[in-house]
Amino acid sequence: MNFSEFSENDLTADAVARNFSLLGEAAGRLDKEKDKDKFPEVQWRNITGFRHKIVHDYFAIDARIVWEIIVHHLPALKTQINQIIQKLTNN
Numbered sequence: 001m002n003f004s005e006f007s008e009n010d011l012t013a014d015a016v017a018r019n020f021s022l023l024g025e026a027a028g029r030l031d032k033e034k035d036k037d038k039f040p041e042v043q044w045r046n047i048t049g050f051r052h053k054i055v056h057d058y059f060a061i062d063a064r065i066v067w068e069i070i071v072h073h074l075p076a077l078k079t080q081i082n083q084i085i086q087k088l089t090n091n
Helices: 003-008 010-029 044-056 063-090
Strands: none
Touching (some): 010 044
């Protein structure tokens, strides 16, 4: 999928927004000292901040920004989360 297809597909855009919202909600529920401080490589604040933007300013969200996050930031976050899961399950 490219940006044009993404920006023209309301169902996909809504699903992505919902998933970013869930991701931000989950990140916001993590304990800072117990969880977040152990993994400072993850941009927790940006994740929760983006969730707030989606939830409270949904109609002001720029599809280009969402697309840039998907393409440039989500793959690294996925890798980081997988590494965290491995660390936690190996202990």
